[in-house]
Amino acid sequence: MDITYIALMIPFAGIALGAFAVWTDHQRKVLDKQAEMSAEKAAQYAASNQKLEQRVRVLERIVTDKGFDLSMQIEDLRDDTQTKELN
Structure with a gap:
């Protein structure tokens, strides 16, 4: 190897x-x-x-509630939606 x-390799390595x-x-x-x-x-x-x-828990509570009148609640929601659309 030549000196x-x-x-030349020392600076290149650095x-x-x-x-x-x-x-x-x-x-x-x-x-x-x-x-x-x-x-x-x-x-x-x-x-x-x-x-x-949390939303699923609420839905489970709604569906499993024995004293719950589902159709009345749905109609109430529809009424609320229609009222909001009119305003």
Whole structure:
């Protein structure tokens, strides 16, 4: 191996190592941002899921209530809807 070759490879190795460090730092930041976005989406899905579960509980209560007159309640809802549409 020629001394000139070694003398040229030392700076090249330093530059390559620096570039690799910048690239790995960038990749880490990208992964952190993706994890943050995934956590936000999971929180949104959890909130949406909780709202849906509450609505299902209300519907279950309505359907299983023995003293409940379903047709009267439906008519009351229709009357409310028609009244709101007229206003």
